[in-house]
Amino acid sequence: MAQGSMMPGIQSGRLSAEELAENFVDLHAPFAPHEAAVAADRCYFCYDAPCVTACPTAIDIPLFIRQIQTDQPESAAKTIFDQNILGGMCARVCPTETLCEQACVREAAEGKPVEIGRLQRFATDTLMAQDVHPFTRAAPSGKRIAVVGAGPAGLACAHRLAMHGHDVVVLESRPAPGGLNEYGIAAYKAVDGFAKAEVDWLLKIGGITIQTGKSLGADMTLDSLKSEYDAVFLSIGLGGVNALRADGEDKSGVSDAVAFIAELRQASDLTQLSVGRNVVVIGGGMTAVDVAVQSKLLGAENVTIAYRRGREAMSASRYEQDLAASKGVKLMFHVQPVAVHGNGAAVEVELEYTTSQDGKLTGTGETVRVAADQVFKAIGQTLQGAPDGLTLDGGKIKVGATGRTDLHGVWAGGDCASGGDDLTVTAVAEGRDAAEDIHAFLSTSKGTE
Structure with a gap:
C-alpha cells in the first residue's frame, strides 16, 4: 500500500521525472561486442575451473x-541456458562477487576477476x-x-518439464509471474x-500455462492438486515478514x-x-x-541501514555494502531496534548498541536515537500457509537433494524449501533438479502409484 503524503516527511515528488530516470538507469551498462571480446580474452580457460x-x-x-x-x-x-534457463536475470542479480568471480583464478592472482556476470549477460541478451x-x-x-508459484524455482x-514433453500449469497468486524477479529485485x-x-x-518452449490470481489454500488445496x-x-516463497x-x-x-x-x-x-525524508532500514x-539505495534514489535526504552485528556478518556482500555507501547510505553496525518513537507516526528509532558474548548477541543498555519518519523492516521472511501434511525443517518445507517432500508426488524448491541459499540462482538450480526427478518419477511405475 502506498505511503500517503499525509504522514510527516513521507511524500511523493521529491525528485523530478528526469532526475528519477537518471537515478534508475541500468546499474551495469551491457558490454558492447568489442568489450565482451576483450573481457573474454582475460579468461585462463582453466581445466576443472573453480568458477x-x-x-x-x-x-x-x-x-x-x-x-x-x-x-x-x-x-x-x-551453454548457459542448458544449465540455467533464467541466465539473463541471474547475470544481472547474482552476487557474482561472492560466487563465480570470487573463485576466479584471476581474482586470486590479481584481485580482478574475469567479469563473468557481464559476459553472461552479453551472451544471453544477444540470443534473446x-x-x-x-x-x-x-x-x-x-x-x-x-507448479505452485511462478518465481525462479x-x-x-x-521449463525443464515442458522440454521433456509434459504439460505444466503454473498457479501464481500475484497478478504477474516472475516472483522476486518481478517484485523483489531493485x-x-x-x-x-x-x-x-x-x-x-x-x-516459447510451449506446453506451459500460467494462471495468475490463484493462491494455495484460498483457491485450491494440495490434496485437490x-x-x-x-x-x-511447490515454489511458494516466503510470504510472512x-x-x-x-x-x-x-x-x-x-x-x-x-x-x-x-x-x-x-x-x-x-x-x-512516496518516500521519507529520514529513512531507517x-x-x-x-x-x-x-x-x-532505492530510497536514496527516490530523493530521501538521510538513509541509514541499522544492523545488529558487525560488517563481516552482513549477508549482503561487501560489494553491495560499498554500493550503498557510494549512494550516500549510512551503515550502522552493532545496533538493534528497541523502540519507534512518535505520536502515531514514526519520528525516531531508538537503537541499542549490541555486543557478542560467547557467540550470543546481547544488548549493552546504551542507546542512540536516529531521526526516522519511514522505517523499513528487512529482517527476513517466514514461510506462510504451508499445506498440512508437509514436514518442516527450520521453518521451511523439508526436502531431499532433488526436492522431494515427505508426501508422495510432491516436490518443493526455492525460498520455501530447506537446504539452500535464498538466491535466484539457487532457486533455479532447485527447480531444474526437481524437474529432472519428477520426469524420472513419471517415467517409472512409481508415477502411477
Missing part, C-alpha cells in the same frame, strides 16, 4: 567464455534479442504437473521490464521492505511514489541494501 564449482547451476563458464571469444555469443547463451527459443519440446508425455521447473538491476520479457521468452495432476511442485519486536513498530511509517520494493517495481510513475541483507 564452475562456485556456480550453483554449474554452468560451464570456461566454455561459454571461449564461445564468446570466438564470436559465437549465441552458442555461449545456449533474436526472438528465438533454443529448446524444443519432446513428444507429448500425456502427463500434467502443477517454479519457472525453471516448468529496479536498477533489471531495467526496461526485463523480468517480464524473460518470462515471455521462456514460455494431487488428485488432479500427476505431480506437484519477521517482526521487529520493538515498541511502536505498529506506528504509521513502519512497513515491510519487500512490499515497498514490489510497489516501486510495479509503479508506472516514480514521481508518485533495519536489517543486513540484500533486501536491506536494495530498499536503502
Whole structure:
C-alpha cells in the first residue's frame, strides 16, 4: 500500500521525472561486442575451473567464455541456458562477487576477476534479442504437473518439464509471474521490464500455462492438486515478514521492505511514489541494501541501514555494502531496534548498541536515537500457509537433494524449501533438479502409484 503524503516527511515528488530516470538507469551498462571480446580474452580457460564449482547451476563458464571469444555469443547463451534457463536475470542479480568471480583464478592472482556476470549477460541478451527459443519440446508425455508459484524455482521447473514433453500449469497468486524477479529485485538491476520479457521468452518452449490470481489454500488445496495432476511442485516463497519486536513498530511509517520494493517495481510513475525524508532500514541483507539505495534514489535526504552485528556478518556482500555507501547510505553496525518513537507516526528509532558474548548477541543498555519518519523492516521472511501434511525443517518445507517432500508426488524448491541459499540462482538450480526427478518419477511405475 502506498505511503500517503499525509504522514510527516513521507511524500511523493521529491525528485523530478528526469532526475528519477537518471537515478534508475541500468546499474551495469551491457558490454558492447568489442568489450565482451576483450573481457573474454582475460579468461585462463582453466581445466576443472573453480568458477564452475562456485556456480550453483554449474554452468560451464570456461566454455561459454571461449564461445564468446570466438564470436559465437549465441552458442555461449545456449551453454548457459542448458544449465540455467533464467541466465539473463541471474547475470544481472547474482552476487557474482561472492560466487563465480570470487573463485576466479584471476581474482586470486590479481584481485580482478574475469567479469563473468557481464559476459553472461552479453551472451544471453544477444540470443534473446533474436526472438528465438533454443529448446524444443519432446513428444507429448500425456502427463500434467502443477507448479505452485511462478518465481525462479517454479519457472525453471516448468521449463525443464515442458522440454521433456509434459504439460505444466503454473498457479501464481500475484497478478504477474516472475516472483522476486518481478517484485523483489531493485529496479536498477533489471531495467526496461526485463523480468517480464524473460518470462515471455521462456514460455516459447510451449506446453506451459500460467494462471495468475490463484493462491494455495484460498483457491485450491494440495490434496485437490494431487488428485488432479500427476505431480506437484511447490515454489511458494516466503510470504510472512519477521517482526521487529520493538515498541511502536505498529506506528504509521513502519512497513515491510519487500512490499515497498514490489510497489516501486510495479509503479508506472516514480514521481508518485512516496518516500521519507529520514529513512531507517533495519536489517543486513540484500533486501536491506536494495530498499536503502532505492530510497536514496527516490530523493530521501538521510538513509541509514541499522544492523545488529558487525560488517563481516552482513549477508549482503561487501560489494553491495560499498554500493550503498557510494549512494550516500549510512551503515550502522552493532545496533538493534528497541523502540519507534512518535505520536502515531514514526519520528525516531531508538537503537541499542549490541555486543557478542560467547557467540550470543546481547544488548549493552546504551542507546542512540536516529531521526526516522519511514522505517523499513528487512529482517527476513517466514514461510506462510504451508499445506498440512508437509514436514518442516527450520521453518521451511523439508526436502531431499532433488526436492522431494515427505508426501508422495510432491516436490518443493526455492525460498520455501530447506537446504539452500535464498538466491535466484539457487532457486533455479532447485527447480531444474526437481524437474529432472519428477520426469524420472513419471517415467517409472512409481508415477502411477
